[in-house]
Amino acid sequence: MDEQEAKIYTAILIVSVTIGIIIFYFILSIVRQQRKNAQLYQSKIEAEITTQELERRRIASDLHDELGPLLSAVKMKIGSVDISNSEDQEMISQSEEHIDRIVRRMREIANDLMPHSLLRQGIATGMEEFINDLRKTSGIKINSSVQTLKHLPEEKSVHLYRIFQEILHNSIKHSGAKEINIDLNQDEKLIRLMVKDDGKGFDYRKVFEENGGHGLRNISSRADILNGDLYIESANNQGTTITLEIPLSQPN
Ligand SMILES: Nc1ncnc2c1ncn2[C@@H]1O[C@H](COP(=O)(O)OP(=O)(O)O)[C@@H](O)[C@H]1O
Ligand SMILES: [Mg+2]
Numbered sequence: 001m002d003e004q005e006a007k008i009y010t011a012i013l014i015v016s017v018t019i020g021i022i023i024f025y026f027i028l029s030i031v032r033q034q035r036k037n038a039q040l041y042q043s044k045i046e047a048e049i050t051t052q053e054l055e056r057r058r059i060a061s062d063l064h065d066e067l068g069p070l071l072s073a074v075k076m077k078i079g080s081v082d083i084s085n086s087e088d089q090e091m092i093s094q095s096e097e098h099i100d101r102i103v104r105r106m107r108e109i110a111n112d113l114m115p116h117s118l119l120r121q122g123i124a125t126g127m128e129e130f131i132n133d134l135r136k137t138s139g140i141k142i143n144s145s146v147q148t149l150k151h152l153p154e155e156k157s158v159h160l161y162r163i164f165q166e167i168l169h170n171s172i173k174h175s176g177a178k179e180i181n182i183d184l185n186q187d188e189k190l191i192r193l194m195v196k197d198d199g200k201g202f203d204y205r206k207v208f209e210e211n212g213g214h215g216l217r218n219i220s221s222r223a224d225i226l227n228g229d230l231y232i233e234s235a236n237n238q239g240t241t242i243t244l245e246i247p248l249s250q251p252n
Pocket of ligand 1: 170171173174175197199200201202207212213214215216217240
């Protein structure tokens with residue numbers, strides 16, 4: 001190799017390395033940008049979920065604490081009217097029944113928006129009440145072991161409760177299961193929720209790929225808010241087991 005050739009090879013090498021570095025840098029920036037976009041998207045969803053929860057809580061407490069007593073007062077006033085005409089009396093008692101129905105329905109709506117027991121008596125009681133309602137309405141055998149949780153702030157317990165609700169709704173609505181097992185426990189490091197059904201199973205990767213699964217996405221976003229790990233095991237005709245593990249010491 002003469003000196004001229006050596007110079008050409010060196011030049012080619014330098015140009016190739018420079019192009020290589022530029023391409024590498026370019027790819028790196030794209031990956032970084034994509035990661036940043038994904039993070040932004042995730043924080044947007046998390047902010048939306050948090051705002052939605054606050055709004056739900058506000059509406060639920062307005063319904064429960066303000067409109068409820070107001071309607072009861074109206075009912076009392078109507079009941080205290082002294083009427084001798086029997087037709088009018090009949091009308092009054094019908095109105096009282098209507099008010100009772102409105103109050104009952106309003107409590108149900110408030111409870112769906114934000115379960116009273118969840119906030120007042122904690123997540124274990126909230127979950128037990130929800131499970132008992134499902135036992136009555138679904139006709140599915142539901143076995144549960146729900147431990148009272150310590151050290152779980154209220155806003156986190158709301159997310160955990162919503163995840164639990166969606167998993168159970170899905171099992172009841174989609175799986176055709178005969179039996180569902182629920183386990184909530186806690187040790188010094190983790191809170192672990194496990195829900196297992198013996199239904200038909202499903203391909204959750206496909207659901208995510210096809211951009212479906214609003215409920216599953218919501219579960220996954222809430223699990224992220226809790227810094228939790230979500231595991232879905234599901235196979236055709238072998239049921240579905242969903243496990244959520246929430247670390248206790250992690251800052252949030
Ligand atoms: N436990 C389950 N057993 C069988 N299929 C399920 C189960 N959970 C979810 N799926 C399937 O995953 C899909 C997505 O669930 P989800 O995101 O909650 O949306 P939705 O309940 O509104 O259909 C469901 O439509 C159903 O096909
Ligand atoms: Mg669902």
